[in-house]
Amino acid sequence: MRVLTHCLSFGKPRSLIGLWLGLSGLLAAIALLSLLYGAGDVGPARAWQALQNLGDAASYDSEAHFVIAELRAPRLWIGLVVGAALGIAGALLQAVTRNPLAEPGLLGVSAGAAFAVTLAILWGADTATLRVSVAQLGALGGCLCVLAAARLQGIGSDPIRLILAGAILSGLLHSLSSLILLYDQHTADEIRFWVVGSLAGRQLDDLVPLFPTLGVAALLTILLARPLAALALGEHVAIGLGHHPRVVRLLVIVVVALLVGGATAAAGPIAFVGLVVPFAARALAGPDIRRTLWLCLPLGPIVVVSADIVSRLVVPPSELPLGVLTALIGAPVLIGVVRGRRLPTL
Template identity: 45%
Template sequence: MTIGAADIDSSTVIDAVLHYDASIYDHLIIRLVRMPRVVSGMMVGASLAVAGGIMQGLTRNPLASPGILGVNAGAAFAVVLAVYLLGQVSLRAYMSYALLGAAVAGIIVYGLGSMGHGGMTPLKLTLAGAVFTAFVTSFTSALLISDQETLDQIRFWTAGSLAGRDWELVEFIAPILGGGMIGALVIARQITTISLGEDIARGLGQNTVLIRLIAACLVVFLAGGSVALAGPIAFVGLIAPHLARFVVGADYRWILPYSAALGALIITIGDTLARIIVKPEELPVGVMTALIGAPFFIYLARWKVR
């Protein structure tokens, strides 16, 4: 919170948090601009990481994440389409469109990945996600290029940005993302069982159809809510669960909370770097996570997918 267009020393930040005085300009900047931005970033990072962990556990696909399997792209397309058709749309209104887009994207990608001989495989699911993402992203770009007003409204948002987030928006979206993360922790044991294999899970008495349905709804709320708040930020949902798994092993009762903490940390670091590199201007945080995540994705694609 010390870094921005104008730096503020750490003692002033601490004073603004503990002894807020609305008559002091720096205190206003900290409490009304930078704090909600940091909190928004932590919520988005944690939510995307937990969504990615759920997807990796249920599909047993090391490349599964909301960004790579098209969920983020579907949510973003739905928001852009709504702005294109309806004109000015508030960030609050983004939520319903993002959730709808995320749900439709998940259904389509899962359906495509399950087609053909042998049903769903990690490679088929990844390819289906890549194809769907490319297809939807091309339509999103076409809408933005064809309408300057739409482009002007959400240009920064489409690259993944935390700029301009306020406490009102945080309070609106926190119950959705918080509820999604709590729900994920509740079914973490079942996700661990399913990650060992469908037959093993059924043999242990798990209702795999119900668990998958609940998990899919949680992913839609977590990913869709995150996209509505900050735009389509890639790779956080891929990186954080793998780092968590490296630290705590294969138990999703531990993977999911560690993923949430690591996801929040990744977004916070990425947003800080985004404000430093081209200071006093700033880059979208989605650009920074892409720079970090792309090499990680290549590594996983080469060494983890069989």
């Protein structure tokens, strides 16, 4: 709690706690909507009735109840976890690279996770737990590849070139994944919907294997928030204040890999959430990474769950994959950031 008050003490022009409560309220409303609306037959009125009569055996609507409890609720939970994980991962990656464009989906982190899972499924892996750790290892590999590439010739100092390196890695990994899918029909069937990113058809059980590593990631994030904030003042200043920039950076990369790998294992690669969410959080609360992280917590789920609702409604009775939708929302934001008066330095 002291951590909380410490961080909150930084909220000045706009009170962080007010923003946080407001956004959490919004998230609660959106979560309710996600239980009410769907692509299928159970409309909002019927779902609302079913929700109100949950404990009432007389007016029990078994179909509506099934749709809400077995289809929509798991999607909602996974959306909450995936949104928060991707939002935080984006904020961390942007802080550590001091690059507002550093998004796990653009930097090849998600592609690394997806490629690793594709490989794992090709070689017969099937359990959800295995999938999570494989995805996290893949994410770490993707992260390290692109950062190593960025270290060459000082790409790291140029936001756009880092993104280019990431785009090349992503492209390469996507091609390799596609190659594997062409070569192996079984893997293709298993993975086709997953690889575009979606919350549909996920079970609550898919979420359980995420918790240990996401817990570790959350703990590390809390520990890393202060040194990361100091790193925003520059490497030398951070050393002068007694921090270890190299250790901090390495740990942040591990946390990003855990978060993105976990989210990707649960919902497939979902691009642009890690770009849009921290972007909005900074716009609302200023550049301090601690405030950004706090706001990413409700903002990430808001973006993912609302995108998921929209994905069910645009082409009924079918659904648009979530990854497609976030790309539709995120791409204009990316263009906006790049075209902005100047790239905000972090």
